[in-house]
Amino acid sequence: MGLLSIIRKIKRKEKEIRILMVGLDNSGKTTIVLRINGEDTSVVSPTLGFNIKTIIYQKYTLNIWDVGGQKTIRSYWRNYFEQTDGLVWVVDSSDLRRLEDCKAELDNLLKEERLSGSSLLILANKQDIKGALAPEEIAKVLNLEAMDKTRHWQIVGCSAFTGEGLLEGFDWLVQDIASRIYVLD
Amino acid sequence: MENEEEVALSSNPNSNLLVADPSLQKKRQSMLDRLSNRHQTRLDNSLTHRSAESDSSSSPSFESTSTFLSRFSNSKSSIESQLAQCQLCDPTQVKSHLDQISSSIFDLEKLVAENSYFLPSYEVRSSLKTTSDLRQSLEFLSAELLPKKKFSFRNKPTRKDPIAEPKGEEKEQEPEKKSGFRVPDSPGFRNKKGEILVHNFKGSEVGEFSISDLDSCEVRLMGSVRALFIHRLRNCRLYTGPVTGSVLVDGVEGCVFVMASHQIRIHNAKMSDFYLRVRSRPIIEDSCGVRFAPYCLTYKGIEEELREASLDEETEKWSNVDDFLWLRAVQSPNWSVLPENERLGLVDISSSIESQLAQYQLYDPTQVKSHLDQFSSSISDLEKLVAYNSYFLPSYEVRSSLKTMSDLRRSLKVLSTELLPKKKFSFRNKPTRKDPIIEPKEEQKEQEPEKKSGFQVPNSPCFWNKK
Ligand SMILES: Nc1nc2c(ncn2[C@@H]2O[C@H](COP(=O)(O)OP(=O)(O)OP(=O)(O)O)[C@@H](O)[C@H]2O)c(=O)[nH]1
């Protein structure tokens, strides 16, 4: 394959960004994906396996894998780590009791070598609920400052209910991935 | 398409500059390498074993379960035989062989993912399990055949730091640095025994509510709330108005729930009844002996609250339960539909007679009999009242009064069988039970033999803590 044809091929593919959404069950992953995609969010069942959504976002094609977070399903997350450009960790900021579980699962995930190159967006979801912790508080509970220094990460408060914060979060993620991979763009 | 790209590429204002500037040129080269690498990996992964399809980015979706299944089982057996052959192959080729198997498995996973939207849920679960088992076999095999070096699935083209330190042991024992931030308690009811707990959300700002560590309590929640968390209840009854987000139930036993919500997730529930109105499918995990029936609650103003929460319609979803641990087409043994003749009638948490009825459950056991008798005679009075007035009442009023009374009678009967000893045992909640302590879930789950009451609770088949 000549260099030019490689470049062409790459050009076609390069705008494709693969994003893996994970987090505890009930954190709002599916609702977030539906909201970003402008779909109806009034009937959402707990995710039994996964949903895959292809969304055109600015000039990129986001390939979003929304994987179920119920305990039974978590052991399958690892099957989807390959080739992940961006990792979105969704937190239910109103589920105070399970924040420790949430931290433990995230810590586990970040040990995963296959994910070490991906940018990490933490969405502190359900900010519309009174009593939800603010993103700064979530950051403290999850001890994000202690994360590996090489990791690109960002935490953003959001609500899949109102849509607030979602664009901000995905903008950061896409830009970060793009600037890591497509430095010339 | 290709032309367009070429134009785009050459019209990039930077491309001329690049040629001139050596450092930029270097950068450019490294980007190309990175992209090509990443691209190649993707191709490898998605194409290795799908020669027929020319488009690498999407595997086909069949929308037919049988087509999917036959394809799935073909790939599965092919992977299994590859795994078997691995043992015999030339040691120098082992690595590439294993890589190939890994991408076949990846393909299979993708196949499941892309078809999961139309597959029956148990098929999704069992396919997930299969692919995960295959991965595990592959990992075992790799560990065996590629000694010393930990098997890595493939190169990590997008990785930032090329000389990453090996992650491993030192990562494990990283001390849990306390962040110094104390998570506050959310509003709710906790640590109570034998009480009736009432809360009305009306007028308050919508938020979340937690109910935890209750024993033999009755909880009545009126008004609507956004999220409800329920943790560790025993022998309780819980009635709620509309929840506009989700209810999360974890660790309950011998309870009755009457709830309306957009989503309901039930974990670690034993021997409990759920009367639900729900917009999506309720799910259970690590649960057994749970039964489901339609919502049956009323109080003043509930109709309007349900309507505002879009929960006024009966969706029949209450009977459409997903057991996340059940992988077969036949009905999960962990849950069932509550037989109609055992269901509660309409529960009115604003009416005094009902609340009296509820309170009987919390009374001193030695007084139960006389209370029940008293209750029975007040129902008789009510029946008389209806009978005497029926000659002038509209017929539907007569019918509905008759129904109300027969519901009350039935509740009384159920209560009597439950509360008065020696009668036939019903394995619903055992409200007079004494032990006040709710142990932490973890321990309790392991070693709690059903011997408290002297009754042998029939063992229903269960699946617990499977991996
Ligand atoms: N109030 C509020 N509720 C939300 C928000 N996001 C999600 N929810 C609710 O939270 C519940 C769970 O949302 P899902 O999207 O199903 O959660 P999930 O993370 O996909 O769960 P799994 O598929 O089991 O992993 C639903 O009832 C949503 O309506 C939010 O921002 N605010």
Ligand SMILES: [Mg+2]
């Ligand atoms: Mg989901």
